[in-house]
Amino acid sequence: MFNISTQALFAQLLVGLINGSFYALLSLGLAVIFGMLNIINFAHGALYMMGAFCAYFLLNVLGINYWMxxxxxxxxxxxxxxxxxxxxxxxxxxxxxxxxxxxxxxxxLIIQGLFQNYFGSSGLPYAIPQQLTGGQNLGFMFLPNYRAWVVIFSLTICLATWFAIEKTKLGAYLRAATENPTLVRAFGVNVPRMITLTYGFGVGLAALAGVLSAPINQVRPLMGADLIIVVFAVVVIGGMGSIMGSIVTGFALGILEGLTKYFYPEASNTVVFVIMAIVLMVKPNGLFGRA
Amino acid sequence: MTTTPIKPVSPAAPERSETPIIMGMIAVLAVLPLLGVYPYFVMQALCFALFACAFNLLIGYVGLLSFGHAMFLGTAGYASAHAAKVWGLAPELSILFGTLASGALGVLVGLIAIRRQGIYFSMTTLALAQMIYFFYLQAKFTHGEDGIQGVPRGLFLGVLDISKPLVLFYVVLAIFVAGFLLIYRTINSPFGEILKAIRENEPRAISLGYRTARYKLAAFALSAALAGLAGATKVIVSQNASLTDVRWEMSGEVVLMTLVGGLGTIFGPVVGAFIIIAMQQYLAEFGQWVLVIQGVIFVACVLAFRRGIVGEAAKVLRRNL
Structure with a gap:
C-alpha cells in the first residue's frame, strides 16, 4: 500500500507543514502587532529575510553557530x-x-532594495546544523531531522506565545491595552513602552522564522517578498481577532497547499488565494474574526 | 481612538471651477513634444497618469486603498495585445477589448474585495492580484517571462497612422483626456457625491437608504476599467505586454505616484505619475537603487508630506485642485 505515490503525498504534506509553520509564525506576529499598533506590518516579509541574513552573517563572519x-x-x-x-x-x-x-x-522596499544591491537575487546556502543532519525512515516516508525540528519548534513557539498572551498576567495587560489603552495607562502601565516592545516581539518572531527557513530555502533578498502576500491572505482568512486562530489557520493552509501540490500542482500557487476569496464570500470577517 | 481618514483638503473657500486649470493642463501636455520632450516619455507618463487617476478614484473618493491595481493594468495589457496581435483587431477595438476585460475582472474582484473595509480590503486586493499574477505566469497565451512582443499598431479608427510617433502621441493624449474628464465628471456627479458620503460615514449613508455595496462595486469596476484603458493604451505604445505590469511592485508604484501627487486631489495623480516616471528614466542606470529611493519617498511622504505636492498647493491656494 505504501507505494511511490503515497511517499510523494507524505513528502508534500511535510512541505506543507513546513510552510504552514512559517505562515503561522508570521501571521501570529502580524496579529500581535495589529492588536496593539493597529498597523499591518508590510515590512514583515523583509524582516523575516533579515532574520535569515542575520543568521548567515553570524555564521560566516563571526563564526556563531545556528543555535546561538x-x-x-x-x-x-x-x-x-x-x-x-x-x-x-x-x-x-x-x-x-x-x-x-x-x-x-x-x-x-528600502530593505529589500538594499539587500538586492549587495547580494543580487541568487540564494546563499546555509548548512543544516550538524546535530540535525540525516533523518528517520518512518516506513511510509523519509523524515529529515531538520524539517521535523522546524515543525515542532515552530509549534512550540506559537503555543508558548498563545499561552503568554492568553494565560499570563503580562498577557492580560497586553489584551487590556489592546481593548482600551487609555484606561490601562490610567492604571500606571507604561503603554507606549508596551507598544514598542510588542512591535519588537512581532518582528522577532518574523526573524525567528527567517532563521528557521535559512537551511531549507536558501537565504535570498526576496525570500520574504512573495511570502508576505500569502501570509496576508492567511490573515484575511483567519481574521486577526484571535491568536489561536492565526496559528491554526497558518498550519491548516500550509497543509492544504501541500495537498494541492500533490493532487493538482498547477493550482498550488493560487490555492490560498482561492480559499481567501471563498471565505470572504461566506464569512467576510474571517474564520476566527470578530465583527 | 479617533483617526483622521485619508481625504482631500476641503477648504472653506467658495467653490471655484477647475475648468481653466484642466484646459491649461491639456494645452501644456499637447505642446510638450513640440518643445522637444521625447514623445515616448510623455506617452508613457500619460498612461501611468491615467492609471493613477483611476486608482485615485477609489482611495480619494471612496476611501478604499487597492493594493492590487496592477492586475487591471496587466489584464487589459494582455487582452489588448492578444487581440491586436493574434486576432488582428484594429487598435481602437483592441484597446476597447482590453478595457472591457479589466472592467469585467473589476466586477468579479470587486464582489469579493468590497466585503471588507480598510486594511483588510488592501490585503485582499493585494492577494487577489497575486493570484492573477500566478495565473498569467502559467497561462499559455501570455508567453510567460517573454510576454507578448511586437504588438502591431496599425491604423487607429481606420485613418490615423499611429506608427508615426506624433500621431500616436495625440491619440494617447486624447485617450488620457477622455479618461481624465470621465473621472472628473464622475466625482462631480450625484453618484460621486454618494461615494464621498460613503467615504465619510458609511453607516450613515446606509441609514439614508443607499445600498452602499452597489455604489462601491460600481466605483471599483469603473476604476478597474479605467486602469484597464491605461494598460491597453500602454501596450499599444510600448508594443509589448509583460509580467512587469501585473507584479505587486506595479501596484505599489501607482500608490506611490498618487501619494506623491496627493491622495484624493484631482491633479495629484497626474503630477505624481510624471514625477515618478521621470525619476525612473533618470535613475535607470542605478538599478535596484530605484526601489530603495521609491521606498524612501514612501516613508518621507507618509511621515512628513501626507498631502502630497498638489495637496500642499491646494492648501496654500485654499481651493480644490
Missing amino acids: ALILAPLLIGFLGVVLERTMLQRLAGLDHLYGLLLTFGLA
Missing part, C-alpha cells in the same frame, strides 16, 4: 523593530491605519 543565531537573530532584528517603532511608526498614532501600511511598504 536562533536566539541572537530575533533579538537583533527585534531591536531594529524597536528602533523603527520609536523613530517612525509611533508618529502615525491617530492617523488612518492605511498610513501604517504605506509606511511599512516603503520600509520593505
Whole structure:
C-alpha cells in the first residue's frame, strides 16, 4: 500500500507543514502587532529575510553557530523593530491605519532594495546544523531531522506565545491595552513602552522564522517578498481577532497547499488565494474574526 | 481612538471651477513634444497618469486603498495585445477589448474585495492580484517571462497612422483626456457625491437608504476599467505586454505616484505619475537603487508630506485642485 505515490503525498504534506509553520509564525506576529499598533506590518516579509541574513552573517563572519543565531537573530532584528517603532511608526498614532501600511511598504522596499544591491537575487546556502543532519525512515516516508525540528519548534513557539498572551498576567495587560489603552495607562502601565516592545516581539518572531527557513530555502533578498502576500491572505482568512486562530489557520493552509501540490500542482500557487476569496464570500470577517 | 481618514483638503473657500486649470493642463501636455520632450516619455507618463487617476478614484473618493491595481493594468495589457496581435483587431477595438476585460475582472474582484473595509480590503486586493499574477505566469497565451512582443499598431479608427510617433502621441493624449474628464465628471456627479458620503460615514449613508455595496462595486469596476484603458493604451505604445505590469511592485508604484501627487486631489495623480516616471528614466542606470529611493519617498511622504505636492498647493491656494 505504501507505494511511490503515497511517499510523494507524505513528502508534500511535510512541505506543507513546513510552510504552514512559517505562515503561522508570521501571521501570529502580524496579529500581535495589529492588536496593539493597529498597523499591518508590510515590512514583515523583509524582516523575516533579515532574520535569515542575520543568521548567515553570524555564521560566516563571526563564526556563531545556528543555535546561538536562533536566539541572537530575533533579538537583533527585534531591536531594529524597536528602533523603527520609536523613530517612525509611533508618529502615525491617530492617523488612518492605511498610513501604517504605506509606511511599512516603503520600509520593505528600502530593505529589500538594499539587500538586492549587495547580494543580487541568487540564494546563499546555509548548512543544516550538524546535530540535525540525516533523518528517520518512518516506513511510509523519509523524515529529515531538520524539517521535523522546524515543525515542532515552530509549534512550540506559537503555543508558548498563545499561552503568554492568553494565560499570563503580562498577557492580560497586553489584551487590556489592546481593548482600551487609555484606561490601562490610567492604571500606571507604561503603554507606549508596551507598544514598542510588542512591535519588537512581532518582528522577532518574523526573524525567528527567517532563521528557521535559512537551511531549507536558501537565504535570498526576496525570500520574504512573495511570502508576505500569502501570509496576508492567511490573515484575511483567519481574521486577526484571535491568536489561536492565526496559528491554526497558518498550519491548516500550509497543509492544504501541500495537498494541492500533490493532487493538482498547477493550482498550488493560487490555492490560498482561492480559499481567501471563498471565505470572504461566506464569512467576510474571517474564520476566527470578530465583527 | 479617533483617526483622521485619508481625504482631500476641503477648504472653506467658495467653490471655484477647475475648468481653466484642466484646459491649461491639456494645452501644456499637447505642446510638450513640440518643445522637444521625447514623445515616448510623455506617452508613457500619460498612461501611468491615467492609471493613477483611476486608482485615485477609489482611495480619494471612496476611501478604499487597492493594493492590487496592477492586475487591471496587466489584464487589459494582455487582452489588448492578444487581440491586436493574434486576432488582428484594429487598435481602437483592441484597446476597447482590453478595457472591457479589466472592467469585467473589476466586477468579479470587486464582489469579493468590497466585503471588507480598510486594511483588510488592501490585503485582499493585494492577494487577489497575486493570484492573477500566478495565473498569467502559467497561462499559455501570455508567453510567460517573454510576454507578448511586437504588438502591431496599425491604423487607429481606420485613418490615423499611429506608427508615426506624433500621431500616436495625440491619440494617447486624447485617450488620457477622455479618461481624465470621465473621472472628473464622475466625482462631480450625484453618484460621486454618494461615494464621498460613503467615504465619510458609511453607516450613515446606509441609514439614508443607499445600498452602499452597489455604489462601491460600481466605483471599483469603473476604476478597474479605467486602469484597464491605461494598460491597453500602454501596450499599444510600448508594443509589448509583460509580467512587469501585473507584479505587486506595479501596484505599489501607482500608490506611490498618487501619494506623491496627493491622495484624493484631482491633479495629484497626474503630477505624481510624471514625477515618478521621470525619476525612473533618470535613475535607470542605478538599478535596484530605484526601489530603495521609491521606498524612501514612501516613508518621507507618509511621515512628513501626507498631502502630497498638489495637496500642499491646494492648501496654500485654499481651493480644490
